[in-house]
Amino acid sequence: xxxxxxxxxxxxxxxxxxxxxxxxxxxxxxxxxxxxxxxxxxxxxxxxxxxxxxxxxxxxxxxxxxxxxxxxxxxxxxxxxxxxxxxxxxxxxxxxxxxxxxxxxxxxxxxxxxxxxxxxxxxxxxxxxxxxxxxxxxxxxxxxxxxxxxxxxxxxxxxxxxxxxxxxxxxxxxxxxxxxxxxxxxxxxxxxxxxxxxxxxxxxxxxxxxxxxxxxxxxxxxxxxxxxxxxxxxxxxxxxxxxxxxxxxxxxxxxxxxxxxxxxxxxxxxxxxxxxxxxxxxxxxxxxxxxxxxxxxxxxxxxxxxxx
Amino acid sequence: xxxxxxxxxxxxxxxxxxxxxxxxxxxxxxxxxxxxxxxxxxxxxxxxxxxxxxxxxxxxxxxxxxxxxxxxxxxxxxxxxxxxxxxxxxxxxxxxxxxxxxxxxxxxxxxxxxxxxxxxxxxxxxxxxxxxxxxxxxxxxxxxxxxxxxxxxxxxxxxxxxxxxxxxxxxxxxxxxxxxxxxxxxxxxxxxxxxxxxxxxxxxxxxxxxxxxxxxxxxxxxxxxxxxxxxxxxxxxxxxxxxxxxxxxxxxxxxxxxxxxxxxxxxxxxxxxxxxxxxxxxxxxxxxxxxxxxxxxxxxxxxxxxxxxxxxxxxxxxxxxxxxxxxxxxxxxxxxxxxxxxxxxxxxxxxxxxxxxxxxxxxxxxxxxxxxxxxxxxxxxxxxxxxxxxxxxx
Numbered sequence: 274x275x276x277x278x279x280x281x282x283x284x285x286x287x288x289x290x291x292x293x294x295x296x297x298x299x300x301x302x303x304x305x306x307x308x309x310x311x312x313x314x315x316x317x318x319x320x321x322x323x324x325x326x327x328x329x330x331x332x333x334x335x336x337x338x339x340x341x342x343x344x345x346x347x348x349x350x351x352x353x354x355x356x357x358x359x360x361x362x363x364x365x366x367x368x369x370x371x372x373x374x375x376x377x378x379x380x381x382x383x384x385x386x387x388x389x390x391x392x393x394x395x396x397x398x399x400x401x402x403x404x405x406x407x408x409x410x411x412x413x414x415x416x417x418x419x420x421x422x423x424x425x426x427x428x429x430x431x432x433x434x435x436x437x438x439x440x441x442x443x444x445x446x447x448x449x450x451x452x453x454x455x456x457x458x459x460x461x462x463x464x465x466x467x468x469x470x471x472x473x474x475x476x477x478x479x480x481x482x483x484x485x486x487x488x489x490x491x492x493x494x495x496x497x498x499x500x501x502x503x504x505x506x507x508x509x510x511x512x513x514x515x516x517x518x519x520x521x522x523x524x525x526x527x528x529x530x531x532x533x534x535x536x537x538x539x540x541x542x543x544x545x546x547x548x549x550x551x552x553x554x555x556x557x558x559x560x561x562x563x564x565x566x567x568x569x570x571x572x573x574x575x576x577x578x579x580x581x
Numbered sequence: 582x583x584x585x586x587x588x589x590x591x592x593x594x595x596x597x598x599x600x601x602x603x604x605x606x607x608x609x610x611x612x613x614x615x616x617x618x619x620x621x622x623x624x625x626x627x628x629x630x631x632x633x634x635x636x637x638x639x640x641x642x643x644x645x646x647x648x649x650x651x652x653x654x655x656x657x658x659x660x661x662x663x664x665x666x667x668x669x670x671x672x673x674x675x676x677x678x679x680x681x682x683x684x685x686x687x688x689x690x691x692x693x694x695x696x697x698x699x700x701x702x703x704x705x706x707x708x709x710x711x712x713x714x715x716x717x718x719x720x721x722x723x724x725x726x727x728x729x730x731x732x733x734x735x736x737x738x739x740x741x742x743x744x745x746x747x748x749x750x751x752x753x754x755x756x757x758x759x760x761x762x763x764x765x766x767x768x769x770x771x772x773x774x775x776x777x778x779x780x781x782x783x784x785x786x787x788x789x790x791x792x793x794x795x796x797x798x799x800x801x802x803x804x805x806x807x808x809x810x811x812x813x814x815x816x817x818x819x820x821x822x823x824x825x826x827x828x829x830x831x832x833x834x835x836x837x838x839x840x841x842x843x844x845x846x847x848x849x850x851x852x853x854x855x856x857x858x859x860x861x862x863x864x865x866x867x868x869x870x871x872x873x874x875x876x877x878x879x880x881x882x883x884x885x886x887x888x889x890x891x892x893x894x895x896x897x898x899x900x901x902x903x904x905x906x907x908x909x910x911x912x913x914x915x916x917x918x919x920x921x922x923x924x925x926x927x928x929x930x931x932x933x934x935x936x937x938x939x940x941x942x943x944x945x946x947x948x949x950x951x952x953x954x955x956x957x958x959x960x961x962x963x964x965x966x967x968x969x970x971x972x973x974x975x
Contacts, residue, residue, distance in 0.1 A: 343788050
C-alpha cells in the first residue's frame with residue numbers, strides 16, 4: 274500500500290477540492306467523478322451546481338465539502354448561473370475591479386438537470402459562447418428523488434417510473450445522445466468520460482479548461498443504489514460499459530472525433546447488463562435488440578472518428 | 582440641477598441604469614419591457630455602458646444569470662413583465678433568499694390568460710411574498726430616480742436584498758414625459774461603489790445556496806424575514822438622501838389633499854395621478870376627499886398607513902389584481918389586515934378595476950367615490966370578502 278501512495282501522488286495531486294465527509298451512498302461513482310473533476314481544476318475555479326444528488330450530499334448547511342467557491346441556485350439553471358458568473362468576471366476584470374486570474378467556470382448537473390429540465394439553459398449558454406465547462410454526471414435516472422426515469426435512462430432499464438412489468442419491459446425509449454447535442458452546437462470541446470478511467474477523465478477536464486469557449490463533458494457515473502449493484506462493483510461495471518461499447522469514451526475537438534479508450538474487440542452487452550438489477554428482467558430477445566443498437570451506434574461513432 | 586429632457590420613459594430608465602454603471606444586464610424580450618432592454622443593448626453596443634449584455638434564451642435564465650453575476654459581486658440589472666416574471670418565478674424567490682442585490686424593473690402587465698400585453702398588477706401580485714423590496718413608481722421621473730435608489734438600497738451591506746421597481750406597462754413605459762436627468766456628480770454622491778458582503782471568488786472560497794435541513798430552515802427563513810423588515814429605515818434614508826442630492830424625496834406612503842379628508846382613495850402606480858385629478862374635482866364640489874399613495878409594497882409600511890388614514894371614515898382601495906375566490910384584491914385585503922383592530926378603523930371599499938389596460942379615467946374615480954358614498958349611506962357593514970368589480974359589462 275505504501276508503494277502505491279508513493280507512486281500515485283506523482284501522477285495526481287493529493288489535494289482535495291471536493292473534500293471527504295460528504296453524504297453520498299457507498300460506492301457512488303458520481304461522487305468520485307466530482308472529486309476527480311475538482312482535483313483537476315484545482316483552486317482557481319467557480320462552481321455552479323444544479324440541484325441533485327451531488328448538491329444535496331455536499332452542502333447540508335452548515336456543512337460544505339467544497340474547498341472552492343460554489344453556488345447552488347436551482348435545478349435547471351446551472352449553465353445559466355455559471356455563465357452569469359463568467360460574464361460578471363469578464364466585466365469586473367475589464368473595468369479594473371478585479372485582477373484577471375484566469376479563473377475557470379464550471380457548471381454541473383445530473384442527467385435530468387442536463388438532458389431534461391436543464392437542456393434549454395445549457396443550449397442557450399453554448400450558443401452564447403461563454404468560456405465555461407459544463408459537466409453532466411450521468412447516472413441514468415433521477416436518483417436523488419428515488420430512481421425515476423430520465424431521457425438518459427437506457428432502453429430496458431427498470432426505474433420507479435419505467436418499471437418492468439408484465440406488459441412493459443422497463444424504459445421503452447433509447448438513451449438521449451446528449452454529447453451529440455452538445456456537438457451540434459459547434460462548441461470547441463466535447464467529451465465523454467467515466468470515473469472508472471480516472472486519467473482519461475482528468476485529461477479531458479484539463480483540455481476542457483483550456484478550450485476557447487464552451488466545453489462539455491458527459492461522465493457516465495455508476496450508481497450502485499439505482500442500478501441494483503453491490504457498491505464494490507461500481508468501477509468494474511463502468512469499465513464494462515466502455516468495453517462493451519455501451520458507453521464509448523471519445524472526445525470531439527473542434528468537430529473532430531477521437532476515440533480515447535480503444536476497444537478493438539467489443540465484449541457482448543450481456544456482460545454489462547446481467548449484473549445489474551435494473552436489467553434483471555430482460556429477455557434474450559431484448560438483449561439482442563440492445564446489442565444491435567449498441568453495434569449500430571458504435572459503428573456510427575467509428576465512422577466519425579475515421580474522418581480526418 | 583440636472584437637465585430636463587422630453588424622452589420616452591423606457592429610454593430614460595435605461596439611461597438611469599447606464600448612470601448606475603452596471604456591470605451586467607441579462608434580459609429576454611417581452612412586451613412592454615422591450616424598449617428598456619433595447620436601449621441598454623444600444624448603450625453597450627455604442628460603448629456608452631461598459632457592461633456584459635447577456636441575451637439569454639428565457640427569463641428563467643435571465644434571473645439565473647443575474648444570480649450568478651450578483652454572487653460574483655457585479656452590479657446586475659434585469660427587466661421583465663408578466664409571463665416573463667411568471668417564468669422566472671422560482672429564481673425570483675431564490676435570489677431574495679440568497680440575499681443578492683439584483684435590481685429589476687417590472688413593466689407591469691397582466692398575466693395570461695387570456696393573453697394580453699396590457700397593463701395591470703396581476704404580475705407583481707403573484708410574487709407578493711417573494712422576499713424582494715418592492716416599490717411602485719408613478720411616472721418617468723420616479724422611475725429614473727428609483728433606479729439609482731434601488732441600487733443604493735439593494736447594495737447597502739445592512740440590506741443586501743434584491744429590489745423590484747414596478748412601473749405601469751405602456752401607460753408609463755411607452756410615453757414621452759419630461760424627465761430631469763441626474764448630473765454625474767449627483768450620482769457619484771448618492772450611489773457608492775458596490776462592495777459585496779460576500780462574493781464568489783477563488784481567493785476566499787465560500788458556499789452559497791446550501792441545502793437547508795429541517796433543523797435550520799425555519800431559522801434561515803426568520804432571518805430573511807427580519808432582513809426585509811430591517812431594510813425599512815435604510816429605504817427611508819435613501820429617499821431622504823435623494824431629496825438632499827437632487828431635491829426630490831419620496832416616502833413609503835404619500836398623501837394628497839388629506840387635510841380634513843373623510844374619504845380617501847388608496848392607489849398604487851400611475852393610477853395615482855389620475856385619481857388626484859378626480860380628487861381636485863371632488864374637492865371643488867366641497868367633498869372632503871383625499872388620496873393615499875402606497876409606494877412601498879414590501880416591506881409593508883404598517884405605521885405609515887395607520888397614520889395616513891387617521892380621521893378617514895371611508896377608504897376606497899383600488900386593486901388591479903384579483904385574488905380568485907378570495908377577498909377581491911390583495912391590496913384591499915392587506916389594508917384591511919393592517920387596520921384591523923385600530924380605533925376608528927375606516928370602512929374599506931375594495932374596487933377591482935383597470936385590468937389589462939382598460940382605461941380608468943378621472944370620471945371613473947368620481948363614480949367610484951359616488952358608489953362608496955352609497956355604500957356608506959346604506960350603512961351595511963363591509964366584510965373582508967366584499968369588493969366591487971368596477972366597469973365590467975354585465
